[in-house]
Amino acid sequence: MLFSYSTTSSTQNEFDSLPRIPLVLRRGDRSIETVGLVDSGATVNVLPYEVGLQLGAVWDERRAIIRLTGNLSNQLAMPLSAIAQIGKFTPTELVFAWVMSPNAPLILGQTNFFLEFDVCFYRSRSEFEVKPKA
Secondary structure, rough: EEOOOOOOOOOHHHHHOOOOEEEEEEEEEEEEEEEEEEOOOEEEEEHHHHHHHHHOOOOHHHHHOEEHHHHOOOOEEEEEEEEEEEEOOOOOEEEEEEOOOOOOOOEEEEEEEHHHEEEEEEEEOOOEEEEEOO
């Protein structure tokens, strides 16, 4: 499945576009349509706090055992899984570092998005391809 790079604001131009993918996340009887940044440099998937709440998760400081790096290095996160539906692909369980930060983006990283999907970036064409692992 081929996707186009996109921006988050009409004030941005093509140089600000990044590989973002629409998906539906489900936990129990709750679901949310959202967009994730496909980031091959991210070690883990990251779930913003508000998205976790909308999926019915409850923050438990005792379970906040994941230490993030990079821009989110001062944030603790707790493990949280959800079923992700991308296009017509078979729903897949993704495991996230759920971070209590209002500004964190939804990031799809090495663990475990890139373990479940093969991704090929065509930056010169502002496109990327995603397919389930072989």
